[in-house]
Amino acid sequence: MNFDVAWVRAQFPSLRRHHNGHPVIYLDGPGGTQIPQRVADRVRDHMLHHFANVSGVYATSQETDAVMTEAREAFAALFGCGADEVAFGANATSLFYKLAWAFVKEIKPGDEVLVTDVDHEANRGAWMVLAEHGAVIKSVKLDKTNMCIDIEDFRAQLNSRTKLVAINHASNAVGTIHDVKAMVSMVKELTDGAYTVIDAVHSVLHMPLDVKDIGCDFLGTSTYKFYGPHLGVMYCRKELLSVLRTDPLITQKQEAPFKLEMGTQNHEHIAGAAETVHFIAEIGRRHEAQYGHLASGLSGLRRDLVIALLAMQEYEHELCEMLIAGLKKIKGIKVWGPPAGQPRTSTVAITLNKLDAKGFAEYLAERGIFLMYGHFYALRLIEELGLMDRGGVVRLGLVHFHTRKDVERILDVIEEIATVVG
Ligand SMILES: Cc1ncc(COP(=O)(O)O)c(C=O)c1O
Missing domain, CATH: 3.40.640.10 (Type I PLP-dependent aspartate aminotransferase-like (Major domain))
Incomplete structure (x- = not known):
């Protein structure tokens, strides 16, 4: 991975928060990402x-x-x-x-x-x-x-x-x-x-x-x-x-x-x-050497932004693949999303057999994994999937400030709850 995640993480004061003794992993990016210091x-x-x-x-x-x-x-x-x-x-x-x-x-x-x-x-x-x-x-x-x-x-x-x-x-x-x-x-x-x-x-x-x-x-x-x-x-x-x-x-x-x-x-x-x-553009300038060739013909702010988004996209994609591969190994977990190989964002919806989405999200929240459950106002989609009566899905929103270590911990905690509920 060529992505400078250490620099990125240092920009977000909220990433230093702990909850019940665990470092918080903010997974509700699709509901609202965190704020870099310079934006505040x-x-x-x-x-x-x-x-x-x-x-x-x-x-x-x-x-x-x-x-x-x-x-x-x-x-x-x-x-x-x-x-x-x-x-x-x-x-x-x-x-x-x-x-x-x-x-x-x-x-x-x-x-x-x-x-x-x-x-x-x-x-x-x-x-x-x-x-x-x-x-x-x-x-x-x-x-x-x-x-x-x-x-x-x-x-x-x-x-x-x-x-x-x-x-x-x-x-x-x-x-x-x-x-x-x-x-x-x-x-x-x-x-x-x-x-x-x-x-x-x-x-x-x-x-x-x-x-x-x-x-x-x-x-x-x-x-x-x-x-x-x-x-x-x-x-x-x-x-x-x-x-x-x-x-x-x-x-x-x-x-x-x-x-x-x-x-x-x-x-x-x-x-x-x-x-x-401008914050996103700075990420682009920091990744010019690795991704600049993908933005040929572009200049100035637009060039920096395109490079940043390509770098973030590739990094998120790698984390997402790791997450989905791990989730698929956990008994009782179902991943709701596009088939492998189809374009997707790093937002992953899951359900756990024998536990509704709210209970599942609460278990994770107590362990410092902050995410959302439900239909997220994509009501028709969740209805069509027949998931309303179990409280919708749990949504894991990976973004560019997450790490492989975060993904490992998310998988460990999900495995733990999957084992508890059987
Ligand atoms: C895909 C999508 N569209 C629209 C909205 C609504 O955005 P806003 O809250 O800014 O009105 C959201 C918010 O979650 C969303 O995820």
Whole structure:
């Protein structure tokens, strides 16, 4: 492994915590990762020294304006888009809802809206708003053989009545990754220009992203899933957002990306989110020698970010393979996820025979392994798998600050509880 995990771990004060005498292993990354010192420092610094509203003539207001510009540029580098295509909001869910209210004006009775059974409710519930305005909402099935959106069902449901398609990039419950570029191409080929919205909340941390290459209209994510503060960010294709009727206040800037934002923004968290992007970029600079050749043609911040994400992805993948191989040897454990060899994130869902998910998670929590159980709002998927009556699954979210030693300890503790319950 070429990854400098020792340096990474030193950036996260929370990793020094112990619980009941055990070093804590934070495995709820898909619910929210931990925060590097410099991100927390940046939030604090903004609040203590630059706190102001935007667009004023005084220094701290101009510093806040500069933070907003810096953050839009940072996320443009992360997404591969223009800075004027980056909008902020409270979280991903509220950005999807804000978009849905704008699409209400584009939808006519009988238009079809496609969602999926794999998605988090954020990228389903928001679009249900359109049903009240005459849209027919259709949901694409889960393919249980690979834990992905059923691609044949997806293709079959696209037609000239399809107006909007909301799809998942990576499953926050079972870790499958979807080929969203191919799916967006299918939408372009089989519909009369349906809009495409991608939920990338779970994917951004685990792979480099290029929204122009994917070809989608909107892509939403949340920075607290990749070492940042609680904040939503959305890529919005400028030509489309410019004409979309988002109903900004008459006192607000009427152009993209501002017209998707509501009221005063969370400037301190936006400062922290920009810092998060710089933190990830630093990982890229530290791994330039090993991974630089994979980012040929790229320069500046975007290059550093792509290198970082490739390095993190490879490292997480190795840990994930070790985890899954170990889990498969433990009697009574079932791993719910994509088959070996299929693209996936390092998020692994498991169940244990004879113990419900809550009891299983409690046992691990007492031993300093902090993780989540349940459906994680990927409700349809967990229902489809028939796991609701046993409390859903236990989710192990490996990220770039975990180590092989962590994986060994996770496996030991799981083996222990599996033996106890028999
Ligand atoms: C895949 C996915 N989509 C959407 C969301 C909702 O994000 P937010 O809490 O920022 O609204 C989550 C949160 O867990 C998620 O994992």
